[in-house]
Amino acid sequence: MSYSQTLSDRLDSLQAANGDVLRVTSGDRTYEGTLMPHHDFSDPDVLVLKLKSGYNVGIRIDGADGIELVQRPEAPIRKQKEKTVAGDKPRIAIIGTGGTIASFVDYRTGAVHPALSTDALVSQVPELGDLAEIDSKVLFSIFSENMAPQHWQELALAVANELNKGAEAVLIPHGTDTMGYTAAALSFMLGEIPRPVILVGAQRSSDRPSSDAASNLLAAARFAIEQDVAEVCVLMHDSPSDDSFAVHFGTRVRKMHTSRRDAFHSINVAPLANISPGGVAVNHPHRRKGDVKVEARIGLEKDVVLLQYFPGMRPWHFERAISGSHGAVVAGSGLGHVNKEMVEFISKAIYGGTPVVMTSQCLNGATNLGVYDTGRDLLKAGVITVDDMLPETAYVKLMWSLANSDDVAKTMRTPIANEMSERREMHV
16 A cells, blocks of 8 residues: 555655655654655555654644655665575575564554565565575465464475475564464474474564564574574574574474563473574584485374363363364373363263373473373373473374374374473473
8 A cells, every 4th residue: 555645745745765854743743753664554644754762653644744854864774685696605595474573563553464575574684685695485474373284284385395495494484473383383294304494483563673573583594504403493582682592493382471572482491592692502402404305294184173171171061172073182280180070071082083182281391191090091091192292282293193194192102303302391
């Protein structure tokens, strides 16, 4: 959407362009700041100025409001670098999916929209062009709550294609709310990979002064190029600082805060790596870079449910939820428990051919059904336990196992992508 004809004419009369400093008088208030680009979700009568404080303000302009040109910059701000010519620089593929990292604020309503193209996002990080040849494209432009298994499958194929074409890394800007699910899905579907696949997000949209979008993307690129790591990972800030990050295994990470920059934590293990001004500390053994060809196994059984046990849960709650489903993951209490009434119905579901996997809603620690009577009854019924695997990771793995394995129980209990371990560390 462009400016309205009236506002466009006024800006043209001043020969005002993005990056110019304007003074706008609206009612009894005066604003002075840098004219920001007018994006697709901007109201046609709204100007967006970046104030000296660093914050942006949207101002609705009517005929009575004054607009003055104060200053022109010597050079355009945030000029997009031209793509580097293939040569001695490695090629990084960036596959956009949407989310806050690729979003702008609509200053008419205050809403955030996934409106920024991947090329525009990359242009905000000109340092990327100094590191690598950047090849960017948009696969989806959605918030992560709208990601579904079919998106994971399409994304896995796109990633495999880029890796097989020789990309040094694939970076995936992604919404943070369900990034852990996507990372787990890619971990299982891609299998052994020759180069890193790193999902990055942002807790604040790209046009906000406090945005973590550019720093996360740049840190991911540097890590991918400089470190001998070939894993599916999530990279986000691990402190409020601008230059401190954690790299998490894609099957071990969870968003633990709604809005903080350092919302993402590895569960039961230390992060794969920590990045600070002092350097990179790699904390775990990991796959190293190689020449393997990626053969994505994207089959998923989509009729799987993830349930959380709660006090007072009745058997028919469970029965209704799994009716017609081909698998169920239950996040039980404590060591992996449900009430006694539930055991009979779980046993009935398993006898009918529906695998039931038990995890713990505690997150830290592992399931252990051998301690109490109810747990032992669940084991007798055939419930599959998965040690310290996250409930959402177990959900994704069960979907994948049902479509790719003849022995679902064995596959679920066998570590494939760092999703479980015997030794655990408390990281919250």
